[in-house]
Structures are given as C-alpha cells and as structure tokens.
Amino acid sequence: MTDSFIFGLDSSIKNSSLLPTERLYNATGQNSGNLAFHFAVEQMVHTNQSAIGWGSEPSELATKSGTAILPCANQVGAHANYGWLSDKVDKLPSNVIALGLGAQSGTTGNIPEVPEGTLNWIKAMGTKSLGSKSNIGVRGDFTKKVLEHYGVDEKVEVLGCPTLFLNPDKDLGFKIAEKMATFPQRVAVPSGHQKWHHLARIEQSLAHIVTETDGSYIGQSPFEMFKLTRGEVTQLEAEHFKECKNYIMPFASDEYFIRWCNRHGNLFFDIPNWMEHYRKYDFIVGPRIHGAVLGLQVGIPSLCIVHDSRTLELCQTLKVPYVMAGEVIKGFSLEQLWSKVQFDAQEFTENRTKLAAKFCNFFDGNGVKYNHWLDQIAGM
Numbered sequence: 001m002t003d004s005f006i007f008g009l010d011s012s013i014k015n016s017s018l019l020p021t022e023r024l025y026n027a028t029g030q031n032s033g034n035l036a037f038h039f040a041v042e043q044m045v046h047t048n049q050s051a052i053g054w055g056s057e058p059s060e061l062a063t064k065s066g067t068a069i070l071p072c073a074n075q076v077g078a079h080a081n082y083g084w085l086s087d088k089v090d091k092l093p094s095n096v097i098a099l100g101l102g103a104q105s106g107t108t109g110n111i112p113e114v115p116e117g118t119l120n121w122i123k124a125m126g127t128k129s130l131g132s133k134s135n136i137g138v139r140g141d142f143t144k145k146v147l148e149h150y151g152v153d154e155k156v157e158v159l160g161c162p163t164l165f166l167n168p169d170k171d172l173g174f175k176i177a178e179k180m181a182t183f184p185q186r187v188a189v190p191s192g193h194q195k196w197h198h199l200a201r202i203e204q205s206l207a208h209i210v211t212e213t214d215g216s217y218i219g220q221s222p223f224e225m226f227k228l229t230r231g232e233v234t235q236l237e238a239e240h241f242k243e244c245k246n247y248i249m250p251f252a253s254d255e256y257f258i259r260w261c262n263r264h265g266n267l268f269f270d271i272p273n274w275m276e277h278y279r280k281y282d283f284i285v286g287p288r289i290h291g292a293v294l295g296l297q298v299g300i301p302s303l304c305i306v307h308d309s310r311t312l313e314l315c316q317t318l319k320v321p322y323v324m325a326g327e328v329i330k331g332f333s334l335e336q337l338w339s340k341v342q343f344d345a346q347e348f349t350e351n352r353t354k355l356a357a358k359f360c361n362f363f364d365g366n367g368v369k370y371n372h373w374l375d376q377i378a379g380m
Contacts, residue, residue, distance in 0.1 A: 002094065002367045003066030005049035011039035016269035021226050024269060031221035032268060033190075033290035034073060037100050039271040040162035041071045044359070046369035058091045067368055070098040070125070071162075074310040076114055076146055077104035083117015089124040095135065096128035097366050100161045102139035103146040105309040107324065111149050119150050126155035133365035140313035159362060160317040160355050163290060166275070166297040168373035173348035175299045180343055184283035184301070187334065188216040190291025191225055194240075194247040198329075199287065202305060205331040206286060207248045210264050213334070216281065218274075219267040220288050229265030233258055285337060287325070289314045296320065303341050319344070319351045353379055 012035070013019070013027050028034050047069070052060060068089075075082055089096060101122075105112040122136065129135035137159035138144055147153040169175070189206045192199055210217050219229030224240045227233060236244065245257050252260070268274035275298050278284060284295030284302040289311045295302035306312045307325040315322040323340040356378035363370040 003049065004045060004047050004069055004368050005064055005066065006038070006041065006047055006051035006071065007068040007092070007096075008041075008051060008054065008071045009034060009038045010051055011035050011042055011271060013269040021230055021232060022223070025223050025226050028269070029073075030223070032226075033220045033288055034071075035269065035271055036163050036274075036290040036294055037073070037161055038071045040164075040166055041069060041099055043166060044162050044370055044374060045069060045363065046371065054085060054088065056088075058088065061088060061091050062093060064093060066094055067130075067366065068092045068094070068096045068128075069368070070096065072098050072101040074102040074104040076101065076112070076118060076122075076143060078113040078115070079104060081115035081117040082121045083115065086117065086120045086124045089121065089128060092128065094128075095130045095366065096125050097135045097137070097362075097368065098125050099137045099159065100139060101136060101143060102310050102313065103143040105142075105146075107306065107309060107312055109142065109309065111146055114146070114150060119152055122147065122152045126152065129155050130366045134362065135366055137359075137362060139310070140317035142309055142313045157358070157362060158317065159358055161290075161293070161314055162359075163293045163297065164318050164352060165356060165359070165374060165377060166271075166294070167299070168377060169299075170349070170353075170377055170379075172297070172299060173343075173345040173352065176296060176301055176348070177343060177345035179282070179299065180301050180341065182282070184281075184334070184338065185213060186215055186281045187213045187283045187285060188218060188278060188281040188295070190218045190220055190284070190286040190288035191229065192247075192287045193222060194224060194244045195222070196287070196307070197247070199305075199307060199325060200247050200250075201331045202287070202325060202328060203248055204250070205328075205333075205337075207260075209285075209334045209337070211260065215264065216266050216277065217261075217264040218277075218286075218291060219265065220291060226267060228261050229267040231262055231265065233261040233265070283334075283338065287311070289320070292320055293318065301341055301343065303337065318355075319348045353377060 134157040219225040292302040292304040
C-alpha cells in the first residue's frame, strides 16, 4: 500500500465565521455541496499528507509523494473545460485515482459536447493508474456511456459517490424505513439556484413548506444563495435581491422575505455540523443531490427533486429516493410530496453493500489504504 493525499479541497473551512462570504464561496469550489464528497473521501481513505488544491503550482505538486486522490464532481460536459488540469496530472510524481466523476446533461440522456481539454484530462488520469487497474470511479452508467462515446473509458469503473458511506451502520436503510412510518413535522430544504427559472414553482412550494414546518433553508450555490442564507440578504445588489425573491417568494413583501431568510436560512462549511443540523428534522427534500444524501446518512427520509442527468444518475446508482421535476413542476403540498417518497430498505441495503465491495476492490487494486468499516458494510 502506498502513501496518499487529497488533490482537491479542504472539507472543512476553519474560522469560517470570521471570513468574508466571497472567500468562503471560492473555498468550497463555489458550491458548499462539494465539501460533502471531499469529506466522504477523507473518511474512506488513509491519507498521511495535507490536501493540496487543483490551483497549486507544479513546484508544490512535486513535493507530494504517493497516490493523488481526486474527489471529482460533474466535470464532464459542455459547461466547462478542464484541459488546464491535464498538465498538472502529468506532473504528479506517482499514480492517481479519481472518485465521483460525473457527466452533465439533460434528463433525456443525450451525450453532451465535451471539450477536448476535458477529454485530455481524463486520458491523463488514465495513464497514471497502477498497472492495468481501473483508477477512475464514475457516478453511474450514464457517465460511463459518455466516456465510452469519446473513447476515454479504458480505466473507468462505476462506483457511485463516497457520500453513501458516511454512516458505517449496515442497517442504515432499515432505520430510514422505520422513520417513513411517521408523517414529517419539520422539513429541511437544500435550496436551488435562482437562475433555474423553470423550477421556480417548485422552489416556492419548498419555501412554503419550510415556513409551515418551521424548517430550514440551506444554501449550496450560487454566491447569491450563500449571502441569502448567511444573514446577508440585505447586502445583495438590488437586481440579485429581486431575482432571488421572485424565485423563492414572489408575492411576499421585501421586509417579510428578509425576515424569512434570516429566520430559516442556514449555510455550512463543515459536514459534521451540517449533518448534526439535520438531526432536528424529519424530512430532507430539494433539488440538491448531496443535500439529500447527507440526510439519508443521518437516517432521515430524503427526496431529491431531479432536473438533470447528474442528479438522476446518482439517485439511480445510490438508490436515493427521487421525483422528476416535471412531475411536480406546478407546485405541491407537503402531503403530496411525501407521497412521492419510494424507499425500499432491502434494495438500498443490498445496493450499498455491493457498491462498498466495489470501492474496497478499487482501493486494493490501486494500492490505497482505506478504513476497515468499509469492509464491514461490504460484508467482507
């Protein structure tokens, strides 16, 4: 087994309460949900060196030794070009593994246009494997299909996302099912994105549920949502304030909306604190997949409202309960939404066991030390 280090973000931002919001936004990779899978990777593997960011200079990369572990997200798509990472991967001193890489497209399953630079980055990671073993873990079958289409799938394996294993309890699925017997009294919502105008009626229904259950509205992205849920809603520029209000609560007065944001808004820069916050709620629902998965890891019924390929793929791979946005696009009550939750504890448990075993074999094949409780979930 080799030494290893995280090539990515720190999963917890120290002294976050003292830092400006813009700095925090960039430190999370512009989405606080990114901290979830970085934290999960840190929990899964044994690292003996400090993390180093993707923006590091080549001279800094040269100081590292052993396996570089890259926590990835929905980087495969037309929305971004990751060619700039190819050279950095090439300069890493030893082998590489990537975890959680996903493709981004619509829910129709069309192959996205992927920039050549991103494909070169994926090829570069493939050349840094340990022998002939797969070293790129992807979120699901759709991502694998996309990479097959572009001929860069040789070192790819479907693993899902590390966040499925934050809770080591093998019986987690059955404990979630027990709570399904009781109608939820308090609801937490990982919030959407005010630019998703087609989902506005969904967000407004979720905001109403937060109000009627004295719930929590949790920011993830973009920057305006950071400020809105961090007690800085009055600091938004007028046009951004109006856009957010129209997306969340168009018929409320400005004064009421400000009070609502300050009462219900929450933002987290540490995953254990985020999960601890969830323990006060009975149902987690919203359009953010990692917000929903964190809820399941605390043993709370959770539902993802799916509106693109990345969330659909992860829900299907991880057996996370979901509803297609098109089914609820005109709005809903809590009762209607709760009726959409379909959770099979046996299926969830069997799938989690299978994926845990795949992770164990993946780490073994790449010479990476991992924590023993992953073996326990896998029944190994």
